[in-house]
Amino acid sequence: xxADSRDRAVEILLVExxxxxxxxxxxxxxxxxxxxxxxxARDGVEALAYLRGEGKYADALLPDFVLLDLKLPxxxxxxxxxEMKADEVLRRIPVIVLSSSDAPDDVLSAxxxxxxxxxxxxxxxxxxxxxxxxxxxxxxxxxxxxPREARSSAGxxxxxxxxx
Amino acid sequence: xxxxxxxxxxxxLPLPQARLLLVDDEPANLLALESVLDGVAQEMVRADxxxxxxxxxxAQDFAVILLDIRMPGMDGFETAxxxxxxxxxxxxxxxxxxxxxxxxxxxxxxxxxxAVDYLVKPLVPEIVRAKVAVLVELSVQxxxxxxxxxLLRLLIEGTxxxxxxxxxxxxxxVTWSTAAERIExxxxxxIIGQHFSRLYPPEAVERGWPAEELRxxxxxxxxxxxxxxxxxxxxxxxxxxxxxxxxxxxxxLMGFSKISRDLTERMHAEEEVRSHRDxxxxxxxxxxxxxxxxxxxxxxxxxxxxxxxRSNRDLEQFAYAASHDLQEPVRMVSLYTQLLQRHxxxxxxxxxNQYIARVIDGAxxxxxxxxxLLAYARAGTVVKGHEPVDSRAAxxxxxxxxxxxxxxxxxxxxxxxLPSVRADGTQLVQLFQNLIGNAIKxxxxxxxxxxxxxxxxxxFWRFQVRDNGIGIDERYHDRLFVIFQxxxxxxxxxxxxxxxxxxxxxxxxxxxxxxxxSAPGRGTTVFFTLPAVGGPQ
Numbered sequence: 001x002x003a004d005s006r007d008r009a010v011e012i013l014l015v016e017x018x019x020x021x022x023x024x025x026x027x028x029x030x031x032x033x034x035x036x037x038x039x040x041a042r043d044g045v046e047a048l049a050y051l052r053g054e055g056k057y058a059d060a061l062l063p064d065f066v067l068l069d070l071k072l073p074x075x076x077x078x079x080x081x082x083e084m085k086a087d088e089v090l091r092r093i094p095v096i097v098l099s100s101s102d103a104p105d106d107v108l109s110a111x112x113x114x115x116x117x118x119x120x121x122x123x124x125x126x127x128x129x130x131x132x133x134x135x136x137x138x139x140x141x142x143x144x145x146x147p148r149e150a151r152s153s154a155g156x157x158x159x160x161x162x163x164x
Numbered sequence: 165x166x167x168x169x170x171x172x173x174x175x176x177l178p179l180p181q182a183r184l185l186l187v188d189d190e191p192a193n194l195l196a197l198e199s200v201l202d203g204v205a206q207e208m209v210r211a212d213x214x215x216x217x218x219x220x221x222x223a224q225d226f227a228v229i230l231l232d233i234r235m236p237g238m239d240g241f242e243t244a245x246x247x248x249x250x251x252x253x254x255x256x257x258x259x260x261x262x263x264x265x266x267x268x269x270x271x272x273x274x275x276x277x278x279a280v281d282y283l284v285k286p287l288v289p290e291i292v293r294a295k296v297a298v299l300v301e302l303s304v305q306x307x308x309x310x311x312x313x314x315l316l317r318l319l320i321e322g323t324x325x326x327x328x329x330x331x332x333x334x335x336x337x338v339t340w341s342t343a344a345e346r347i348e349x350x351x352x353x354x355i356i357g358q359h360f361s362r363l364y365p366p367e368a369v370e371r372g373w374p375a376e377e378l379r380x381x382x383x384x385x386x387x388x389x390x391x392x393x394x395x396x397x398x399x400x401x402x403x404x405x406x407x408x409x410x411x412x413x414x415x416x417l418m419g420f421s422k423i424s425r426d427l428t429e430r431m432h433a434e435e436e437v438r439s440h441r442d443x444x445x446x447x448x449x450x451x452x453x454x455x456x457x458x459x460x461x462x463x464x465x466x467x468x469x470x471x472x473x474r475s476n477r478d479l480e481q482f483a484y485a486a487s488h489d490l491q492e493p494v495r496m497v498s499l500y501t502q503l504l505q506r507h508x509x510x511x512x513x514x515x516x517n518q519y520i521a522r523v524i525d526g527a528x529x530x531x532x533x534x535x536x537l538l539a540y541a542r543a544g545t546v547v548k549g550h551e552p553v554d555s556r557a558a559x560x561x562x563x564x565x566x567x568x569x570x571x572x573x574x575x576x577x578x579x580x581x582l583p584s585v586r587a588d589g590t591q592l593v594q595l596f597q598n599l600i601g602n603a604i605k606x607x608x609x610x611x612x613x614x615x616x617x618x619x620x621x622x623x624f625w626r627f628q629v630r631d632n633g634i635g636i637d638e639r640y641h642d643r644l645f646v647i648f649q650x651x652x653x654x655x656x657x658x659x660x661x662x663x664x665x666x667x668x669x670x671x672x673x674x675x676x677x678x679x680x681x682s683a684p685g686r687g688t689t690v691f692f693t694l695p696a697v698g699g700p701q
Contacts, residue, residue, distance in 0.1 A: 020496040071492070100491045103484075103542070104590070123495040123531050125502030 009035040010140055013063035015047040015080065016040065016098070017072055021121065025067065025098075028132030034140045039063065044075025048083055051090055064145045065094040065116070067135075070106055078106075081113040092146050096135060182300045183207040183224060187217040187243065188232040188261065197230060200289040204297045214238030218246050221253045227303035228296055230283075232261045244277040257299045259283055317341075327424040330410070333417045335360050335378055347426050349396030360422065365394045381407040381420060393424065402431040476544070483541040487534045494534060498527035529660075536662035540647060543591060543669040552697040553589045555596075555627070556582040559616060562596035566604065573612055575604050580617035583625050585694040591670045592694075596629075598663040599690050603631035605657060608685070624676060624693040631689075636682040645678065667692070 012029070016022050022040055029038060039060065041047035047068075050057045066084075070077035077097065084090040094116040099106060102120045110118050119135065122128045139145070182205040186197050194210050201208060205227060211217035215238055217231070229247065233240035240260055247253045260274050260282040274282055281295055320328045320341045327344035329337060337360055340352035348355070348363055355362070361374035368374065368391065381387035386408050393403040404425040410418045501523045509517060559579050563570065570577060577600055585592070596616070603614040610632065618627045636644065647665035664678075671678045671692045682688035 018492060018496065020500060024499060071489070100495055101488055103488070103538070121495060123491075123498045123528070125499050125506070128499055 009037045010065075010145075011061045011063045012036055012038045012065060012067065012139075013047065013050060014038055014040045014067045015044070015072065015077065016067070016069045017042050018069070021069070021098075024128060025132060028129055029136050031133070032136050032140065034136075036140060037061075043073040044077065044080045046074075047072075047080050048075070051084065051093075052087075062089070062148065063093060064148075065096065065139055067096050067098050068115075070097060070099040070101060070110070078109055078113065081110065081115060085113055094139075094143075094145065096139070098135075181206050182227040182304050183209060184296065184300070185209050185211060185217060185220055185226040185229045185256075187211045187214070187230065187235075187240070189213060189235040190232075193232065193261075196287070197292070200287065200292050201296055204293060205300050214240070214243030214246070217243055221247060221250065221256075225252070226256050228299040229256055229258045230261060230296070231258050234263065241273065241277060244274075244279065248278050254278075257281075257303070259295065259299070261285060261287070325425055327422075327426075329422055331360050331378070331420040331422055333419055335374060335420070338419060344424070347395075347401070347424060348393075354396070363393055363424075365392050365400060368392070377405070377407055378420060382409045382417060385409065390427065401426045401428040403427060480541045480544045483537055487537040487541065490534050491531065491538075494527055494531050498524060498531060501527060533660050533662070536647075536660045536666070539594070540662055540666050540669060543594075543666050544673065551586075552584040553587050553592055554582075554584050555587075555592060555618065555625075555694075558587075558589060558592035559596050561593045562600060565593070565597050566601055569601065569604050573604050573607060575607070575612040575614060577604075577614040578616070580615070582616065582618050582627075583620075584697050585625055586697060587670075587674050587694050591673075595667050595670050595692070598667050599629040602663060602690075603629060603633055603688070605659070606631075606633045606688070608632065608634050620696065621693055623696055625696050626691060626693050629690045630687065632687045635684040635686045635688055636680070637684055638682070641680060641682070644680070 014022065014025055016025065026038060029036060039050065041050050047066075049055055050060055051062070051066075053060055053062075068077045068080060072080070077099070081095060081097075084093065084095065091114075097110045097115050097118045098121060099110075099118070100121045107118050119131060122131055184201060184205045184207070186194050186201075186208055187210075188194050188197070189212055191212070194212070198208055198210075209220055209224065209226070211220050214235055217229070220226075221229075231240045231243060235243075238246075244258055244260075247256065247258065257280040258278055260279050262269050262282055263285045269282060269284070271282070280299065283292055283295070321343065324343045324346070327347040328341050329344050330339040332338050337355045337358055340350070340356055344355075345351055359374075361369050364374050373391075377387055377389060386406065388407075389405045391403065391405070392400045393405075394400060404427050406423045408421050410421055412418050501520055505517070505520045505524065512520070556579065559582055563577060566577075569575070587595075600614050600616070604612050613632045615630045616627065617630075618625045620626075644664050645668040647662055667690075668678050671694065674694055676693040676695065678690065678692040680688055680690045
């Protein structure tokens with residue numbers, strides 16, 4: 001039985017190598033009153049390991065949505081996206097790209113890989129906070145997220161809210 | 165030998181005329197002779213004395229003279245002596261007519277005087293006719309032979325380019341011609357009797373070539389050769405030589421005819437042609453080498469251009485990547501300084517607050533520079549040859565982007581008829597946006613008025629963006645299009661000095677040009693060209 005994400009804390013995966021940004025995102029999300037759980041992956045490889053429940057992430061929950069930076073060590077954000085979209089389960093997880101790049105190529109590539117939306121990181125503090133608030137409110141209160149699923153194969157474990 | 169051109173004037177060779185001189189003091193005898201000899205010769209001339217005969221001999225040539233011995237005055241012997249003394253008549257055969265028979269006739273004296281025969285009176289007509297006829301025939305044949313020889317001589321002399329001469333079987337020169345003299349340099353008396361090897365250069369003589377020529381001519385019947393020959397003065401000429409053996413009817417070798425032609429001039433001409441040809445070939449080779457060198461130079465140039473293009477691309481990528489990567493830390497500086505300002509504003513003194521303001525301002529400017537650099541690098545990566553773009557649509561989009569600035573400044577921006585051009589649509593928007601943005605930004609006291617127009621210019625459209633702004637001193641015009649060369653204090657007119665550099669890049673990427681007309685207080689007009697649809701790709 002698929003559970004609505006609102007029944008429990010929303011699981012968010014932030015893929016970001018810049019600790020400054022991680023902190024800002026954490027702070028921005030924390031300002032809201034909605035229960036959420038934020039996990040952080042520092043590079044593309046780690047992000048995919050998390051998403052696939054590999055290694056030390058065997059117990060990790062599938063996130064309800066992903067905040068993805070594009071410039072990442074080891075494996076870039078677009079590659080992570082590509083692998084997610086090739087996976088029957090991971091492809092359904094909404095992804096919000098959070099990038100400092102406003103290069104048209106990056107934007108187009110990301111949408112080609114079916115990201116939910118593409119957001120550039122503002123340099124102005126208030127602007128940054130406003131954007132983060134918008135994302136937070138939008139994803140945690142407005143948007144209807146897809147029901148939770150098991151990692152292995154879709155529908156194989158209908159109650160598989162928990163991974164592993 | 166003297167020339168007798170008369171016989172050459174006719175088309176053929178007429179037979180020589182045989183003329184007889186009959187000398188006798190008795191008219192009856194002359195009459196009788198005439199009748200006996202009728203038909204033997206074409207003409208008979210009578211003389212009634214020795215003196216008369218000598219007179220006639222001065223005027224005409226005769227084939228035979230029939231001369232009576234006993235005549236009053238000058239007798240026959242006396243007359244014969246005179247005849248013999250004269251060059252012209254010396255060889256004319258004389259038949260004496262005598263009444264004395266047998267031993268009475270002074271035969272020895274008569275023959276000493278050149279008589280060929282004598283007839284004793286009374287004459288026997290058959291004998292007279294027979295003897296005279298033989299002599300006439302002989303004279304005619306002799307004259308024919310003389311004329312033929314003369315003709316041949318004239319022929320040989322006349323062929324001025326050919327040295328024609330004869331050799332005996334051993335190779336000694338037997339005859340010589342004036343042409344031979346002219347070509348070889350020897351006079352007849354110098355060379356006749358000499359061996360013809362004298363006409364060859366020493367090295368040819370040394371290897372026995374002259375003798376070899378005769379041997380081959382004799383064996384084969386004709387020998388032709390070309391080679392150097394020696395003149396009397398030691399100079400050389402290039403000769404074509406034909407040697408033919410001369411044989412009598414029995415086949416015995418009588419000698420050789422040798423015909424030499426001086427081909428030096430021809431050879432020089434050929435040499436000249438050859439040397440021209442060689443020079444031409446050399447020139448061709450040079451040209452070829454030049455062409456190859458140019459090709460190599462072009463290759464080098466192309467490689468250099470390729471290197472340059474690659475290096476440019478690398479540089480653009482570097483600028484792009486670098487500015488992209490720079491954005492991140494600058495944004496961090498900016499954001500966290502702002503956090504610092506927000507959370508700790510109260511805990512710092514005025515100076516501390518000012519420092520923080522400066523950091524924020526600096527980070528902001530750096531960010532603008534990086535954004536500009538990125539835009540500049542990006543403007544260079546767009547390829548040429550686009551689908552047609554409606555510049556009116558680009559203009560409208562630029563106005564939409566500038567809506568806030570236009571509203572704030574109460575600017576009035578208008579566009580004329582704007583054509584379709586070959587350009588990147590996004591870049592065209594940026595181009596208008598930068599230029600109109602500048603026009604608004606650098607406004608004078610009154611609300612800015614900006615007018616955008618275009619008119620055809622060959623295969624291009626020439627656009628102009630005209631404003632009523634502050635204008636720019638001409639000495640700064642060149643700096644305007646250089647990246648990071650702002651003209652104004654950042655406090656006065658904030659900016660990075662990159663806008664026009666990007667415009668220049670966008671326009672030049674499409675093969676166009678950009679320039680401006682401006683003076684302080686007189687506004688500014690920026691011109692740029694872009695390829696028309698159907699213009700250069």
